[in-house]
Amino acid sequence: MTEKEFLDLAETTLNTIEEAMDRLNDEDVIDVECKRSGNVLEIEFIDSGSKIIINSQAPMQEMWVAARAGGYHYRHDGSVWLNTRDGSELFAALSSLASAQGGAEVTVSDAG
Template identity: 45%
Template sequence: MTETEFENIISDILDVIENMSDDWYERLNVDVDAHREANVLNLLFDNKTPVVINSQTPMRELWVAAPSGGFHYRLEAERWIDSRGGPDLEAALSAIFSDATGHPIVFTLNG
């Protein structure tokens, strides 16, 4: 995978997350301040929970930093797998977003 292809995939993932965070206010009355620069997305939930999601292009990884820890994901067979043996990206973000919003959130890459 080229650098450009990787960055495009990451951009698409961040788009999905931004769109979901917009929906949380409408559906759940949860305010999320989303700030994006290139392929770094900073989320600050109304309870002051920070989550940072960013690409690490040289390693072809997506990193997630949240109160529950730091996670590194690699795309393997069309799934984002935690390089340290934790849950995959969808499961991890579902748990992180559920904790941050106080509501059950199911994150999927398909939006």
Template identity: 50%
Template sequence: MNDKEFNALAEATFQQIEGALERSGADLDFAMVSDSVLEIECSDGSKIIVNRHDAAQEIWVAARSGGFHYHWDGSRWQDTRHDEELMAALSRIVSQQTGEIVSLL
């Protein structure tokens, strides 16, 4: 995948994440703090950071539970170390960190 394709795919993914967070009804705030960083703030003040890593062509997630890297496998953003898709992982991560069930799927 070239840089232009990666950027378009990552941008669409960030829009998908923002829409899913909005629809989830979870008690959190979120905002794009730059063109490549989405910050999710939970009600307890903790944060989950989702960012685009251009050099690796990955989406990275940093949360209280750890750091995770997702690479496009041709059909989905796949965790580079585990068999977990990005939106499913974010649902789990946000749920763990907020203490409420949050589905972003």
């Protein structure tokens, strides 16, 4: 994938995650605040004060996630973002991480 294709895909992915978190907040599922600065999305869980930080890494063509549970790298396989270590999918992993840090069962998906 070209750098432009990666940057477009990364931007779409960050927007999708931010919109999903905003929707979960609006629906009173979890209390979160999202802050975006360029290619970095910071999700703060208000009740616990913990954060998940997601950013794109253009040189590596990866999405990086930093959460209380650890750091993870995801590479796009042509259809989904997959963890470079265990093959787990980005949105499924974010659902688990956000559920653990947000204190409520949440689902984050790229389907909207």
